[in-house]
Amino acid sequence: MKAVKEMIVHERLRGPRAPLDVDRIREDFPILRQQVHGKPLVYLDNAATSQKPKVVIDSVTQYYLAENSNVHRGIHLLSERATQAFEGARAKVARFLNASDAKEIIFVRGATEGINLIAQSYGKMRLKAGDEILISAMEHHSNIVPWQILCQETGAVLRVAPINDDGELLFDEYEKLLNARTRLVSVAHVSNALGTINPVKQIVEMARRRGVPVVIDGAQAAPHLPVDVQELDCEFYVLSGHKLFGPTGIGIVFGKAHLLEAMPPYQGGGDMILSVTFEKTLYNVVPFKFEAGTPHIAGAIGLGAAIDYLNGIGLGRIAAYERELLAYATDAVSTIPGLRIIGTAKEKSGILSFVLDGIHAHDIGTILDQEGIAIRTGHHCAQPVLQRFGVPATARASLAFYNTPEEIDALVRGIHKVTDLFG
Amino acid sequence: MSDLRELYQEVILDHNKRPRNFQKLEGANRTAEGYNPLCGDQLTVYLRMEDDMIKDISFQGSGCAISKASASMMTAALKGKTKSDAEGIFETFHKMLTADLSIKFDPLEVGKLAAFSGVREFPVRVKCATLPWHTMHAALEGKGQTVSTE
Numbered sequence: 360m361k362a363v364k365e366m367i368v369h370e371r372l373r374g375p376r377a378p379l380d381v382d383r384i385r386e387d388f389p390i391l392r393q394q395v396h397g398k399p400l401v402y403l404d405n406a407a408t409s410q411k412p413k414v415v416i417d418s419v420t421q422y423y424l425a426e427n428s429n430v431h432r433g434i435h436l437l438s439e440r441a442t443q444a445f446e447g448a449r450a451k452v453a454r455f456l457n458a459s460d461a462k463e464i465i466f467v468r469g470a471t472e473g474i475n476l477i478a479q480s481y482g483k484m485r486l487k488a489g490d491e492i493l494i495s496a497m498e499h500h501s502n503i504v505p506w507q508i509l510c511q512e513t514g515a516v517l518r519v520a521p522i523n524d525d526g527e528l529l530f531d532e533y534e535k536l537l538n539a540r541t542r543l544v545s546v547a548h549v550s551n552a553l554g555t556i557n558p559v560k561q562i563v564e565m566a567r568r569r570g571v572p573v574v575i576d577g578a579q580a581a582p583h584l585p586v587d588v589q590e591l592d593c594e595f596y597v598l599s600g601h602k603l604f605g606p607t608g609i610g611i612v613f614g615k616a617h618l619l620e621a622m623p624p625y626q627g628g629g630d631m632i633l634s635v636t637f638e639k640t641l642y643n644v645v646p647f648k649f650e651a652g653t654p655h656i657a658g659a660i661g662l663g664a665a666i667d668y669l670n671g672i673g674l675g676r677i678a679a680y681e682r683e684l685l686a687y688a689t690d691a692v693s694t695i696p697g698l699r700i701i702g703t704a705k706e707k708s709g710i711l712s713f714v715l716d717g718i719h720a721h722d723i724g725t726i727l728d729q730e731g732i733a734i735r736t737g738h739h740c741a742q743p744v745l746q747r748f749g750v751p752a753t754a755r756a757s758l759a760f761y762n763t764p765e766e767i768d769a770l771v772r773g774i775h776k777v778t779d780l781f782g
Numbered sequence: 783m784s785d786l787r788e789l790y791q792e793v794i795l796d797h798n799k800r801p802r803n804f805q806k807l808e809g810a811n812r813t814a815e816g817y818n819p820l821c822g823d824q825l826t827v828y829l830r831m832e833d834d835m836i837k838d839i840s841f842q843g844s845g846c847a848i849s850k851a852s853a854s855m856m857t858a859a860l861k862g863k864t865k866s867d868a869e870g871i872f873e874t875f876h877k878m879l880t881a882d883l884s885i886k887f888d889p890l891e892v893g894k895l896a897a898f899s900g901v902r903e904f905p906v907r908v909k910c911a912t913l914p915w916h917t918m919h920a921a922l923e924g925k926g927q928t929v930s931t932e
Contacts, residue, residue: 396785717799719846721821722790725904729786737821751822751844780790781798781847 368687369764378680379672385761387412387668398731401766406551406579406710406757407735409604411665418664419606419657430656431630431647445656448663449646455666456596457587458613465619465646466654469610470578471501473597474545476612476625476649477574478505481595482543484623488514490542493571495520495528495557496747497550500740502576506545515542522747526553526702533562537569544573548580548596552741552755553702554685554710556584563593572618578602582759583681583708585674588613600658604759605665609658612649619645626651677760681709684758688767695774701745701753709758712739715774718781720752726780727754730773732766788900789907790847797851802858807840816843816917816929818909823849827917834865839918846910848901853914855894865922871895872915879908 371377385391388410393400402410422444428437430445446461453461467473486492492506496519503517510517518541520533537544544566549556563573572594577586581598588596595618600609614622624631624642628651633641642648669677688711692698697716715723724736735755738745745753756770807828815826825843829836839860841853860868874892879901892899901911917929 719844719850721823721846721907721910722848725789725907726786742822745822751824780786781795 365764365768368683372680372683372687372764378676378683379760381680381761381763384672385763387414388761389413389416391761395731395733396729398729401730401732401762401769403756403758403762403766403770404733404735405582405759405762406602406739406755408601408607409582409759410761411604411606411661412668414668415605415661415664419661422657422660427657429653441656444660444663445654448659448666451663451666452611455586455670456581456611456613457589459589460616462645463613463616463619465612465614465649466659467597467610467612467649468608468655469599469601470576470597471505471599471610473595473610473612474501474574474576475505477545477595477597477614478509480622480625480649481572481614481618482506482509482515483513484621486513486515486542489540490515491518491538491540492516492543492545493518493520493533493536493541494545495533495547496522497526497528497553497555497557497744498545498547498741499551499576499578500742501578502545502547503743516540519743522555522744524748525704526550526555526744526748527704527706528555528557530558530561534565537565537571539569541566541569541571544571545576546573547576547578548586549577549583549708549710550702550741550744551579551710552712552739552744552753553704554707554712554757555702555704556580556706556708558706559593560591563591567592579708579710582669583674584678594618600662600665603662603665604668605662606655606658609655609662611662616645619649622649624648624651628652630654672760680760681758684762684764684767685709685711687764688756688758688770691767691771692774695771695778697778698774701748701750711756711758712753713755714750714753715778715781718777720754722781723754723774723777726777727770727773730769730776732770732773734770785900785903789904791897791900793855793894793897794847794851797854798847801841801850801854803840803861804842804854805840806842807838809838810840812921812924814917814921814929816913816920818845818849818913819930820909821846823910823913825849825853825914825917827853827914827921829918829921831865831922836860836863836865836868841914841917845913846907848898848907848910849913852898852911855897856914856918859893859895860918868918868922872919875915876912878902879911 596613601607631651720736810828812829823845830838
C-alpha cells in the first residue's frame with residue numbers, strides 16, 4: 360500500500376501535471392550535482408541558506424567582469440552601467456514585493472540588519488519608557504534581540520504573544536496583548552523553527568485598528584510564498600537575499616515612503632548625504648538616506664537575477680509544489696517510530712522540525728551527513744520557541760522547490776539508519 | 783557506516799544510554815556549568831574534593847551522545863584521581879581529539895577513552911566531546927564560571 364501511495368505522490372510531483380518540472384529546475388543549480396561522503400548531495404537546509412541558480416552566479420560574475428564600478432557617481436560609462444544595474448535590481452525587488460515605489464526599497468545586509476535598522480531608526484524615534492513592542496513566541500533571535508536592545512535604550516517593554524502546541528499564534532491572547540501602550544508589532548511571516556505561516560494580514564488589520572505599525576520578518580516567507588506588501592498593508596517588510604536564491608550579504612527593508620521620509624538615518628557616511636559641512640549636513644532622499652557607504656552592488660544585482668529567475672517559474676507554482684512536497688515528507692516521517700514533529704500548524708511552509716526519542720539532534724545530523732543529507736540541527740537561532748516545546752534542539756529539514764520526493768525518501772532511509780544505530 | 787561506527791563505538795552508545803554518575807552530587811564542594819551555544823548542550827559537573835583528591839564526581843545535563851558519553855566516561859576515569867592526574871588525563875584526551883589524524887595513540891595511555899579517537903574525523907563534533915572536560919577543569923579551578931565552547 361505504502362509503495363502505491365508513494366508512486367502516486369511521486370507522480371503528482373514529477374508527472375506532467377506537476378506544478379513544476381523539478382528535473383529541469385535542478386539543472387539550473389550546479390551545486391546540486393555533487394556527491395557528499397560518496398553519496399549524492401541531498402540539500403535540505405534551505406531555511407539556513409538556499410542554493411543559487413547559475414543565472415545568479417553568472418550575473419555576479421558578469422558584473423565584476425564587465426561593469427564593476429561604484430554607483431551613483433555616474434561620470435563615466437561603467438559607473439553609469441553599475442548604477443543602472445543596481446537601481447534596476449531595486450526596481451525588481453519593488454515589483455517582486457509589489458511596493459508602490461522603488462524608493463520604498465532599502466538595500467541592507469540581510470533581514471537581521473533590516474530589523475536593526477527599523478529598531479534603531481524608527482523605533483528610537485517613536486518609543487519611550489513604558490511603551491510596548493509586541494513580538495511572538497516563535498521569533499528568530501533576529502526579531503527578538505534588536506527589540507531588547509531598543510527596550511534597554513528607551514525603557515520600552517517587550518511583550519511576547521504565546522502560541523499553542525501546534526505552533527500557532529493564540530489569536531485571542533494576541534489581541535489582548537495589543538493595547539493602548541503598544542507602539543510596534545513585529546512578527547515572522549513564516550517561523551524558521553516551526554514552519555508556521557502566520558496570518559500576517561489579520562495581524563496587520565488588528566494592529567491597524569489600534570494605529571500600531573507592523574514589521575514583518577519575511578526571511579522565511581519571501582522565498583516560498585507570493586508577497587504583496589500593498590495587500591498586506593504592513594509598514595515594514597524585511598527579507599534576506601541569500602534565502603531567496605541570491606547572494607549572501609544582501610537583504611531588503613521595505614518601508615512605507617512616508618515613514619522612511621520621517622525616519623532619521625541608520626548610519627552616517629557617504630552616499631546618504633546631499634551636502635556636508637562641518638556645521639550642517641543635509642541627508643539624501645529615501646532610500647539613499649539609509650544606504651551609507653558603497654553598497655553591496657554585486658549582491659543587489661545577484662538578488663535581482665534571483666528574482667527574475669523566480670518570476671520565470673512563478674511563486675504560486677513554487678508554493679504549490681512545496682506544499683505537496685511538505686505533505687509527502689510529513690506523511691513519510693510520521694511513520695518512523697519515536698519521531699515527533701515540532702511545529703504542526705495548519706498553515707505551514709516547507710519546514711520539518713523533528714525530534715527522535717532519546718536521540719539528540721546533533722547525532723541525527725552527523726549520521727544524515729554521512730548519507731549525503733544536509734539538514735540543520737540545534738536551536739535554529741530561536742531558543743525561546745524550543746524552550747516553549749521543551750526540547751533543547753531539533754533536527755530540521757527545510758525544503759526548496761528543487762527538492763524531490765526521492766530526496767525525501769533518502770531522508771527517511773537516513774533517519775531509519777539513525778534509529779538502527781541507536782536502537 | 784564504517785566511519786560512523788568509528789564515531790559511535792559501542793562503549794560510547796552504552797554510556798549514552800546508561801550514563802554513569804549521572805546525578806547531582808550530594809556534598810559536592812566544586813561545581814561548574816558548561817554550555818555549547820551552537821546546539822544548546824548544557825551540563826553541570828560536580829566534584830567532591832578532599833585535599834587534592836577527587837573523592838567523587840558526577841554530572842547532569844542534556845546533550846548529544848558524544849557529549850553525554852564523554853561526560854560519563856570522564857567521571858569514571860577521574861574518580862579517585864588527584865587534581866594533577868586529572869589535568870594530565872584531560873591534556874592527553876584533548877590531544878587525542880585535536881591531533882593530526884596520522885598520530886596514533888597508545889591505548890594504554892588513554893585507556894577506555896580511546897573510544898573517542900574516532901571523533902577526530904568529525905571536526906564539528908570535537909567540541910561535544912571536550913565540553914565536559916573543560917567544565918570539569920573549570921570546576922577543579924574552582925572559578926565557578928560558566929564554560930562555553932564559543
